Amino acid sequence: MMGNFAARFPTDRRYTPNHMWLGAQGTAMRFGLSAYAIRLLREIYFLEWSVDAGATVRQKDEIGAVESSKAVAALYAPADGTITRFNADALADPSAINKDGYGAGWLFEMTGNANDAMEPAEYLRYLETSWTKAQALLKGQAA
Amino acid sequence: MSLLTVLLFQSPDRAPRRLALEESILAVLAQEPDIAVAAMPPLYDLTDSNADLASLRALTDPLAALAWLYPRAIHWTLHQRGIKGRVGKTQLDRGGESASPKDQTPKDAADAPARMIWSLDLRDGDTAAMHVAEIQRILQEVRTTEPRSLASPPIQNPKSRIQNPPPSRWYPVIDFARCNHCMECIDFCLFGVYGVDDDAHLVVESPDNCKPGCPACSRVCPENAIFFPMHRAPSIAGAPGAGPDARKLDLSELFGAPAAVQLADDERNAALAGAGKETKPKDDLDKLMDALDDAKL
Numbered sequence: 001m002m003g004n005f006a007a008r009f010p011t012d013r014r015y016t017p018n019h020m021w022l023g024a025q026g027t028a029m030r031f032g033l034s035a036y037a038i039r040l041l042r043e044i045y046f047l048e049w050s051v052d053a054g055a056t057v058r059q060k061d062e063i064g065a066v067e068s069s070k071a072v073a074a075l076y077a078p079a080d081g082t083i084t085r086f087n088a089d090a091l092a093d094p095s096a097i098n099k100d101g102y103g104a105g106w107l108f109e110m111t112g113n114a115n116d117a118m119e120p121a122e123y124l125r126y127l128e129t130s131w132t133k134a135q136a137l138l139k140g141q142a143a
Numbered sequence: 144m145s146l147l148t149v150l151l152f153q154s155p156d157r158a159p160r161r162l163a164l165e166e167s168i169l170a171v172l173a174q175e176p177d178i179a180v181a182a183m184p185p186l187y188d189l190t191d192s193n194a195d196l197a198s199l200r201a202l203t204d205p206l207a208a209l210a211w212l213y214p215r216a217i218h219w220t221l222h223q224r225g226i227k228g229r230v231g232k233t234q235l236d237r238g239g240e241s242a243s244p245k246d247q248t249p250k251d252a253a254d255a256p257a258r259m260i261w262s263l264d265l266r267d268g269d270t271a272a273m274h275v276a277e278i279q280r281i282l283q284e285v286r287t288t289e290p291r292s293l294a295s296p297p298i299q300n301p302k303s304r305i306q307n308p309p310p311s312r313w314y315p316v317i318d319f320a321r322c323n324h325c326m327e328c329i330d331f332c333l334f335g336v337y338g339v340d341d342d343a344h345l346v347v348e349s350p351d352n353c354k355p356g357c358p359a360c361s362r363v364c365p366e367n368a369i370f371f372p373m374h375r376a377p378s379i380a381g382a383p384g385a386g387p388d389a390r391k392l393d394l395s396e397l398f399g400a401p402a403a404v405q406l407a408d409d410e411r412n413a414a415l416a417g418a419g420k421e422t423k424p425k426d427d428l429d430k431l432m433d434a435l436d437d438a439k440l
Contacts, residue, residue: 018398018399019397019398037397037398040394041394060399060401062400065375071392072375072376072377072392072393072394072395073393073394073395073397073398074376074395074398074400076398076399076400078399134397
């Protein structure tokens with residue numbers, strides 16, 4: 001998968017189908033982009049949120065966007081719930097996401113239920129099966 | 144007397160960095176005797192009643208347009224306003240391909256007057272000097288190919304800052320070098336934005352019927368000929384390239400965006416709901432029509 005360079009997927013957290021990781025943070029869950037997502041985006045230099053902290057969202061609601069050296073992408077709520085806090089540091093300097101995506105480069109915290117979050121092993125299998133689709137997306141557009 | 148008219152369409156947002164770039168370009172070009180330069184309100188938001196547009200339509204001399212839009216969006220927005228011409232090749236455009244005249248159909252080529260229009264995206268150069276240099280290069284090209292002085296410059300307000308930008312608008316712009324008049328967009332749009340002219344060609348008949356924020360018809364266009372210059376996604380805003388943006392990939396689908404057709408349907412339904420109409424489930428007639436479409440008769 002993804003060439004010969006191993007991407008790191010820490011086992012102390014779970015992963016969502018839209019390529020975010022989540023870990024417990026007090027009573028909330030903290031979310032960030034998985035190494036897979038970051039690798040596809042490359043250097044992220046723009047991040048914006050289209051909702052405010054405190055907003056109630058439904059899964060798949062568009063909540064923001066990222067732009068990187070080679071791609072743009074909208075970001076979608078990974079679960080139903082309330083977004084409690086955005087990472088102001090990552091917003092001010094999105095390169096934090098590339099430097100430390102599993103730590104200081106977290107994106108936001110929210111309360112709610114991430115019912116379709118996967119254990120790391122399960123996420124790896126999901127990546128294997130969805131890689132064909134991702135390649136089609138990449139190649140279809142890069143023509 | 145001048146050889147080249149330069150229009151600088153200002154940014155709809157009043158971001159200081161953009162204002163500063165506009166000011167310095169205007170100041171330098173105003174010193175050039177062979178150039179008639181004019182500051183204009185934001186191109187996309189101009190309405191047909193704008194007085195300057197009428198004089199620009201009458202103008203048949205070489206034109207360079209600078210705006211905070213992709214070059215294709217500039218060219219075809221001008222075209223939609225009745226300011227037509229051939230695509231002038233520029234060298235600033237990072238995408239490599241500018242407004243892509245190579246697949247221009249004979250009809251559209253015959254429609255466009257012989258005069259050249261160069262479209263420059265102000266986002267393509269960070270300094271005024273880069274844009275000024277490109278304008279100078281274009282001026283040199285005009286000097287060698289069409290060394291005629293303009294009878295009178297159509298507009299002269301080199302320094303005037305547009306105090307009150309017009310209210311923002313939202314409507315589709317058609318790239319007629321790509322449009323093959325298949326009418327998918329007419330079928331898809333529920334708001335009567337599109338129409339057909341006497342030659343059975345597509346026209347944007349009622350642009351202000353369009354629902355702000357809805358780019359759904361651009362997603363269903365098989366030729367990628369419809370764009371919304373103010374949309375966030377480069378592929379919908381008229382970025383250069385064959386299909387979706389050749390410069391940047393749109394990875395939204397990876398992060399949970401629905402596929403394009405689904406997205407178009409959702410956007411249209413949202414626009415419909417916003418317009419106070421009800422979305423209805425498909426009835427038997429709709430299903431029959433879908434089946435016929437699928438059969439590709």
